[in-house]
Amino acid sequence: MTPFQFHRAGDAEEAVRLGATSASKYLGGGTNLVDLMRETIERPERVIDVTGLSGEIAMNDAAELIIGAAARNTAVAENRLVRERYPLLARAILAGASGQIRNMATVGGNILQRTRCTYFYDDDGSRCNKRQLGQGCDAIDGFNRIHAILGASSLCVATHPSDMCVALVALDAVVHLRGVRGQRVVPLAELHRLPGDRPDVETVLEPDELITHITLPPQPPGRSTYRKVRDRSSYAFALVSVAASLAVDEGRVADVRLAFGGVAHKPWRARKAEAVLLGQSANEEAFAAAIDAELTDARPLKDNAFKIDLARRATVAVLADLTGQQA
Ligand SMILES: Cc1cc2nc3c(=O)[nH]c(=O)nc-3n(C[C@H](O)[C@H](O)[C@H](O)COP(=O)(O)OP(=O)(O)OC[C@H]3O[C@@H](n4cnc5c(N)ncnc54)[C@H](O)[C@@H]3O)c2cc1C
Numbered sequence: 001m002t003p004f005q006f007h008r009a010g011d012a013e014e015a016v017r018l019g020a021t022s023a024s025k026y027l028g029g030g031t032n033l034v035d036l037m038r039e040t041i042e043r044p045e046r047v048i049d050v051t052g053l054s055g056e057i058a059m060n061d062a063a064e065l066i067i068g069a070a071a072r073n074t075a076v077a078e079n080r081l082v083r084e085r086y087p088l089l090a091r092a093i094l095a096g097a098s099g100q101i102r103n104m105a106t107v108g109g110n111i112l113q114r115t116r117c118t119y120f121y122d123d124d125g126s127r128c129n130k131r132q133l134g135q136g137c138d139a140i141d142g143f144n145r146i147h148a149i150l151g152a153s154s155l156c157v158a159t160h161p162s163d164m165c166v167a168l169v170a171l172d173a174v175v176h177l178r179g180v181r182g183q184r185v186v187p188l189a190e191l192h193r194l195p196g197d198r199p200d201v202e203t204v205l206e207p208d209e210l211i212t213h214i215t216l217p218p219q220p221p222g223r224s225t226y227r228k229v230r231d232r233s234s235y236a237f238a239l240v241s242v243a244a245s246l247a248v249d250e251g252r253v254a255d256v257r258l259a260f261g262g263v264a265h266k267p268w269r270a271r272k273a274e275a276v277l278l279g280q281s282a283n284e285e286a287f288a289a290a291i292d293a294e295l296t297d298a299r300p301l302k303d304n305a306f307k308i309d310l311a312r313r314a315t316v317a318v319l320a321d322l323t324g325q326q327a
């Protein structure tokens with residue numbers, strides 16, 4: 001690990017002041033950043049611990065849920081408001097990592113955790129455009145079973161690993177940022193970037209910007225859930241995951257929100273599928289047609305074509321479950 005200065009921020013203002021250099025990194029639970037520092041993939045000169053900032057989880061007068069960036073993943077999943085109003089968020093968090101990691105991991109850190117592409121972590125032997133732009137990407141012709149089928153580029157085919165973010169994107173979460181130039185809000189669906197020609201730039205955040213909190217609009221109508229398909233029943237990242245919320249009125253889809261994990265460089269909001277489904281009869285044929293519309297743009301790699309069928313089947317099953325049908 002490269003030597004670094006350590007500071008603990010007392011409040012957001014102090015964190016941003018200390019973080020206002022490109023060589024600084026904010027530290028949440030450290031469950032991703034410290035691993036990357038150990039491997040010298042991240043080499044910050046200054047680390048600013050932001051776990052002392054707000055971790056409050058509360059409802060405001062507009063019935064929005066506010067979650068402080070320092071809230072631990074376990075605290076969010078166990079919170080009564082979250083479990084009652086946003087059950088898919090609680091399910092998504094509990095589908096991730098292990099109890100010990102969830103106890104450490106924070107909301108801010110979970111949102112900004114980095115890809116689990118194995119070539120990205122293999123600094124000794126692999127080429128990776130995300131570590132060093134222009135180096136090449138060993139995943140494209142390598143073992144790419146876990147990699148992207150949507151939105152990838154010729155420079156990077158990595159996926160975003162977070163379960164929590166898939167639920168948050170389906171719930172239209174908004175991220176509140178604070179930097180030296182002031183405060184701004186960004187919909188979570190627009191926070192992460194597709195790789196394009198800059199896979200090393202993963203979000204729209206400025207280097208000094210701190211996530212202070214997120215807000216969730218009032219709960220969507222109908223029923224919702226999160227389903228994760230993975231190689232082992234626990235302690236594994238998603239091959240494909242589905243966050244879904246569905247309201248049916250007189251047999252027709254009155255409201256639907258769909259997002260996928262494990263398929264793209266960012267949590268993937270399935271807006272095409274939603275548009276196709278709205279107003280249709282809530283049955284398996286309509287669910288399959290909607291997901292097919294979303295997946296027409298899928299471009300599988302040599303090892304991951306199975307993800308297309310997996311995403312299709314998982315989505316149809318989840319939506320059928322939400323309507324009380326069997327799939
Ligand atoms: C063995 C293992 C298995 C895992 N399995 C899963 C899984 O199945 N599903 C899943 O979703 N995740 C999984 N994870 C990942 C885990 O969820 C993340 O490591 C964790 O959420 C990161 O949170 P953290 O607070 O520890 O972040 P940190 O490691 O502290 O930080 C991560 C990044 O966020 C930045 N950051 C932190 N807080 C802020 C802030 N407030 N503002 C701006 N930047 C900030 C840091 O600078 C850093 O770049 C797993 C991790 C491990 C080690």
Ligand code: SF4
Pocket residue numbers: 115117118119120127128129130131136137138139140155156157158199
């Ligand atoms: S897929 Fe992306 S992260 Fe993985 S090796 Fe290629 S450039 Fe690096």
